[in-house]
Amino acid sequence: MPAHDTPRIAAIQMNSLGEVAPNLARAADLLRHAADQGATLAVLPENFALMGAHETDKLGVAEPDGAGNGATPIQDFLAETAAELGLWIVAGTIPLASPEPDRVYAACLVYDDRGQRVARYDKIHLFDVGLPDSREAYRESATFVAGEIAPVVLDSPFGRIGLTVCYDLRFPELYRALSAAGAEIIVAPSAFTHTTGRAHWHVLARARAIENLVTLVAPNQAGHHASGRRTYGHSLVVDAWGQVIAEARSEANEVVIAEIDRNRQTEVRGGFPCLSHRRLA
Template sequence: MKVSAIQMISSVEREANLARAHALLGEAAAAGAELAVLPEYFCVMGRRDTDKIALREQPGDGPVQRFLADAAREFGLWIVGGTLPLVSPEDEQHVLNTSLAFSPAGDCVARYDKIHLFHYDNGTERYDERRVITPGTQPVLFELPSRDGHVWRVGMSVCYDLRFPELYRALAARGAELLLVPSAFTHTTGSAHWEVLLRARAIENLAWAMAPAQGGTHENGRRTWGQSLVVDPWGTIAAQRATGEGVVSCDIDSAQVAKARQQLPALAHRVIAAWA
């Protein structure tokens, strides 16, 4: 199955971002991709964290959700829309940071609300997603029947989740063969940890990992790391892009997952399922 990780440098204007996403999804479809995944915050990188609140959508309808459904139908693609803000059950001052998966028929087949919320303060850069985001609570995966007849089990996650291996263990325990990590890593944390964390998650779960990212200097002044990657179950980087907008396409093979798990059955050797 050919997959495409889409790298963007999203701006503060939703419609401009959707137009760029549409063009990049078209490139992915033209390259023969069956699955295209957009990065975290693909629809907006606001000037302030609170800008997300004004753009929040009700689950099931809204400009961004309609865009994703329409693009899936237009291009005949499975599309995972990095993240978009949905209405929070907490209050009107928070949103959910949500990743949605759409089938080529335009149906929303899975929804994942980001569980782990980024917090970082080195004295110069300060981020605290808890100020405007309500965390999700449940791991999510969905089934994707590829053109070759294999039904992929796809595990969903977002950005900062990458630092919590127990989430990916839970997904692998439920049969995940492909792990999605749409992200907007900062340049500081990405340069230090991005690649090693992605390769580790692929290696320890003997699964493909696919991580589309934001990659450049944004209109709001934020600088993101980029380096969108596809990593195979042995931890080898199969495709990547350093910075700038673009499409990272790669063929992934379910047989590599089966072979790796047969040759090194580490998932079956787990002794400690969870700490109390």
């Protein structure tokens, strides 16, 4: 496929609501805005289609894997929007059915500019935590099934893209596996809580980019949601030297655009070849 040496990439920040239809309408507007600004790749945040009042709400909108026949409105929307806008879309996560009736996969799907699905990654690391010095606690494994431990990297006109989701940012071994598989861009669609985001969001995103000499695209949820949860926003694009080159500044819906210089990334990797200096597998 033809290469883009300086692609424009959009990190789509959302304040997703408790119903699917208005979230898809909002995502469509934001994706169109990204395309109008010249973006050729757009990344939606985790749970972009639904941030429900209850964790079990996702079970009621979970879709079978594969678009068509009107049974998969979220997947159909993604395929149709990608084709209409001529835009590659990394679709945050959506709930896809699993063999267990009371749990679903958190699936990150990728569509090319013709609307063809070209990759799927199911979130590996589930957010089962209690936050220090807080009454906040989360147990994603109650409603999500963890994905197979298999890093996903795909070819695109913008370079090799590695897929991660949110809590994965805390597991550098996954990012190392992606870079070892040739990733030049790694996406991290997220719904970081305000508490953990304020403490760790920037340092984690920059560290993963620095360690692997990759561009990191990290769209986040932002603001207050139907469940009462507050997410951090500050959607980021970080370059391969760890510099934040674009960042959202609101707790609202926002499109963050950055131009990626792939030639510069190649120069950095050539002059600072830490990836080839590894001594531990």
